[in-house]
Amino acid sequence: MSPDASPTDYTPDELDIELFRHACSSVLDEIEVNITQTAYSPLIYEYKDYVVGLLDPDFALMAQSKLSLPGFLADLGPVVSDAIEIAGKHTLVPGDVLISNYAAVQGHHINNVVMMSPIFQDGEIVAYVAIRGHWADLGGLETGSMSWEARDIWQEGTQYRGLRIMRAGELVPENVATCLANTRLEEYVRGDMMAQLGGCTLGVSRWAERMASRWTREQIAALSAAQMAQSAALARARVAALPDGTYSATTRLDDAGAPGTDPLRYTVRIQIDGDRMVVDLTDIPDQVAAPINSHTPDSDARVAYKSLVVPDHPTDEGLFAALEVRTRPGSILTASKGAAMAHWNNGKATLVDLIIRAFGEGNPELAPAGTHGSQGAYIFSGKRADGSWWQSIDTIGGGWGGHVGGDGFSPLKTLNHGDNRSLSVEVVEASFPLTIDHVTYRPDSAGRGRHRGGWGVEKLITTTEDAFISTSIDRTVDPPWGAAGGETGAPGCVDIQFPGSDTWERHNKASLVHLPAGSRVRLRSAGGGGWGPPDERDPEALAADIRDGLVTESAGRKP
Structure with missing residues (x-):
């Protein structure tokens, strides 16, 4: 109707x-x-x-x-x-x-x-x-x-x-x-x-x-x-209040979902004309063999659109009357029947982030810098003595971007997650053979700026029985971008230290890596991008970050 x-x-x-x-x-x-x-x-x-x-x-x-x-x-x-x-x-x-x-x-x-x-x-x-x-x-x-x-x-x-x-x-x-x-x-x-x-x-x-x-x-x-x-009337009025114009932005995913493949280039374009917003997603790579395909282009554009235009209004179909989404057949976002989709959300947070970035290129006061922008999924699993399986799945929260009104917040999931919680330490340790050794902010991970980004997070987990892990970390080639002269945030990663080894091995995208009891998994999420020139940061705010141990003295004072 x-x-x-x-x-x-x-x-x-x-x-x-x-x-x-x-x-x-x-x-x-x-x-x-x-x-x-x-x-x-x-x-x-x-x-x-x-x-x-x-x-x-x-x-x-x-x-x-x-x-x-x-x-x-x-x-x-x-x-x-x-x-x-x-x-x-x-x-x-x-x-x-x-x-x-x-x-x-x-x-x-x-x-x-x-x-x-x-x-x-x-x-x-x-x-x-x-x-x-x-x-x-x-x-x-x-x-x-x-x-x-x-x-x-x-x-x-x-x-x-x-x-x-x-x-x-x-x-x-x-x-x-x-x-x-x-x-x-x-x-x-x-x-x-x-x-x-x-x-x-x-x-x-x-x-x-x-x-x-x-x-x-x-x-x-x-x-x-x-x-x-x-x-619909509210949405059209909100869009009409935005500056008319055509905006674009580009970034890259780390690869095509398989080792050795080249980074994937994502470009989005936005046109605002009166009470109508067009999000053009036709310049997105073709579908790939690896399981990062999907068929949901409208939902990503809708998340970005709602965040920019009508974040405070309940959702119904009419809310999107002012939005047009353009796609083309056969892209990662419009994959054909049978395409692998296990990690369909791998590039989703990046796409939402990129649409907001495109708008912000022409209107920096109306959009934040980049978020950590990675799904950040990690799945522990294993077999019990009776032959049944257990599974613990979560995503790691990271930093959101700074904005005209202040610093980026952290830790949060991606824009596609909203304010979803991480599994509590108590639930994880009571339910699975895992020990969470620490969860802490990553010093110097936030992008510098007049308003810095939110901090990345480090989570260290030790297996107490044999287990497996699968992971999904992206956006390390093009880390969270700054806006209005702000700097990028530090990218994320997943490293594993196996029993008897002093070295850490990187496993950003992995399936069923065997973890003998006593293996340590170090998950690091990205920090958000900074907003505005770093030399304009309030000295008291910078001193507080240094005092709290979230910025090292050398990093905080560098030109």
Whole structure:
């Protein structure tokens, strides 16, 4: 449904729209609480690798959860639409729940499984509740289904497309069993599947209590259209307030996802013309053999656009009425069916960062310097004595860029992560054979400037049993950039010291490196870029950084 359309003669007033918006949000808020209290995997309940959304009957986003991953911004619609088409909309009844992780439509790695349920009112579907969660393992070449060695999507594990998990409120046992048969981490998948299922059924019941009890089906359609029109008008006004112009920026990923390959050059262009913003992603490299491909160009542009234009407004489809995203077939961002996607998010943070950089090239007072910009993923795994597998997956937070108003913050995840937390030391050490020796800021890692970047972080972890590690660190060739005369931040890395060795070996992109008990893994994230000339920094602020041990005397005083 168009954000500007109105399907009935009922005309909601401003109060009606606000009540409707908050009612939708309240349903999602409760689902979020429920998921974080019932999920099995720390990646869901602690790290919050999920998203919850309400979609209208035409699969346009009405509302999205506030505390989940921004990288999943308004991209549930195509997955839900495809799954409903496969299952047959005419076959759906109240209490049905389906799942899908079909990569050709979703464009992510297959771990991101969407569970969805239709919401009926007066015998008609008025909405869908959809929850995407990262399933710990779906088979494939390695535990976790995220191997750097994968060269097509089928090497990464099992895909489900519109598979019915619940029929009329009753589990479909053979389909649940099939899901559990295709994972090494059965307890993780079962627990998180049931948490998603509980979230879907909760969403349906809360809709009945808070929405259907207050508004008719026709009024809900009108309210949804009015809300989206309101969001569209706000977005267009915000874009119109920005300086018109055409801007561009370029950076490089370290390689094409495989050892010995050349760095990949990313160029983005932005055009702002009145109340319209065009993000041109046609100058992005062709898809590659290694698993860094995706099919989600709009979500990256939407994260950057929302950060720049409407960071303070709840998300719905109308919010993106002022944005046009241009792509071309066959790029890393629009990969063809079957492309490997295990590390689909490897360049995503860089792309979001680069779009903001392009805008900032012409408007430095309106955009920050570069963030640490790397996914920073690390996955420990191993086998228990009974033959079952365990897995601990996290990403390391780093520095964000300085800006016109002050220093960059740290530690934070990437812009695609938002304020997602790292797994707590207590959870990791209580659950896995790992000891976290220290987590500390990296001195001299922040880019210098009138306002310095945020600090990079060093995390040192020791294995107490034999284990494996897989890693994903990028953007070391072109580290986090400065803005308005600021300097770059220090890049990140992953180094391993094996038992009996005094040397550290670099493993920035690695799959299943064997770690004998007593191995030490040193993870270092990048610092953010600085904003403004370093010689304009407040002497008291520099002295405080030196006093705190975050800047060495020689680095702080250099010309």
